[in-house]
Amino acid sequence: MSTLIDTLRQTVGAAHVLTEGDLTAWEQDWRRRARGKALAVVRPGSTQEVAAVVRACAAAGTAIVPQGGNTGLAVGSIPDATGTQVLLSLTRMNALRALDADNLTLTVEAGAILQNVQDAAEKAGLLFPLSLAAEGSCTIGGNLATNAGGTQVVRYGNARDLCLGLEVVTPQGEIWDGLKGLRKDNTGYDLRDLFIGSEGTLGIITAATMKLYPQPAASLTAWAAVPSMEHAVQLLALAHRHLGAGLTGFEVMGRFALSLVNKHMPQLRVPFIDQADVPYGVLLENSDSESEEHARARFEALLETAFDAGCVTDAVVAENIAQAHQLWHIRESIPLAQAEEGLNIKHDISVQIPRIPAFVAYADELLQCEIPGVRLVNFGHLGDGNLHYNVQAPADGDAKAFLCDQEARVNDLVYEAVAKFGGSFSAEHGVGALKVDKLEQYQSPVALTMMRAIKGALDPQGLMNPHCLLPVAPQAA
Secondary structure: OHHHHHHHHHHHOHHHEEOOOOOHHHHEOOOOOOEOOEEEEEOOOOHHHHHHHHHHHHHHOOOEEEEOOOOOOOOOOOOOOOOOEEEEEOOOOOOEEEEEOOOOEEEEEOOOEHHHHHHHHHHOOEEOOOOOOOOOOOEHHHHHHOOOOOOOHHHHOOHHHHEEEEEEEOOOOOEEEEOOOOOOOOOOOOHHHHHOOOOOOOOEEEEEEEEOEEOOOEEEEEEEEEOOHHHHHHHHHHHHHHHHHHEEEEEEEEHHHHHHHHHHOHHHOOOOOOOOOOOEEEEEEEEEOOOHHHHHHHHHHHHHHHHHHOOOOEEEEOOOHHHHHHHHHHHHOHHHHHHHHOOEEOOEEEOOHHHHHHHHHHHHHHHHHHOOOOEEEEEEEHHHOEEEEEEEOOOOOOHHHHHHHHHHHHHHHHHHHHHHOOOEOEOOOOOOOOOHHHHHHHOOHHHHHHHHHHHHHHOOOOOEOOOOOOOOOOOOO
């Protein structure tokens, strides 16, 4: 291994091959659920250096774990505990290579921080709509490797839908340049979509050409109190009808989730939290291409119809950007408030939107029956059918003991309920190392066979993030 380390130092510079000292920032996952040990943390500065690192590791038979901002939630970007894997950090590769306002595209390197990409688009008078709670530290490469979602999927789609092309280093250390920026290119298999969502198991994304959009003329935010999840779904249908493509955000938040924000962050002033008959809040965003007056008129027409239909009992429309940011900050603070309450069991699930009310009613009752006193933190992106259906220990229980004793059982109950309603156990966080067994359990045998065939064909040595997503036994080279 010393020979490999020497080669890596010659390739990227000794200062960018870390083997000693505190490597926690790279070896521990964001939720602090797992800690691995890397043979070395390697920080290449160019695509050519990435390719050279991969070639050296392939020659030595050493596995590689690609990492962006290390903000993932499925333990998919840290090494295992063997101390034999190279952690390849892409954070030095953060250049914004080209912005083409006429083509509405921005080409960026994989280590570019999402917020910096948003800011670059905004400075050009354009919009890059991918928006996540971790946008100040997550990277474009990681967003694409996990097909990240976020708050505006209802209008703009996942990271996959925002990408026109990739640059990728293959497991053999070759460079595929697919950065044409074309919206139509029907020349064989779509390799771009093969690598997006593959979680670093098929190759290393080093750059991407992303779609941009015109900035809206106005953007308004409203908070609505709804009497049930059924009414929230009804409100979503009305919002689609009244706002069309202007509907850019639709988030649902259960009362208990909001009560945690109110408890731990009282300065945020959660709307309608004192009204005991409000089980859910809905956060809506309307982006308009004409004017604020036009946007407000459409919003008010929607809310008037919703009041008449009985699916909204109260509502507030933000009067300015500061108020809108405050409402969004409440939504984004739910995970932090939940952490303040204690350790919890997180789920990132999706169900067809019309089936969500029945799923929630079924799962709520099932969990309360099986584990009396359990508290359910239910919130998420209702506009695209994605819920963060989290489970908190009973109020008088030991949160740490609850996590240790009940996590496997709770996961089984929730995922079986998701399967019963035809949903997915991973909507936007990925599979990583955390849910490998669930992929084996819930994915169809035919799909698994095809996935293994792809993995075996592209990565026959089995060296690319080998303990994540779809572990495969290495094949003879």
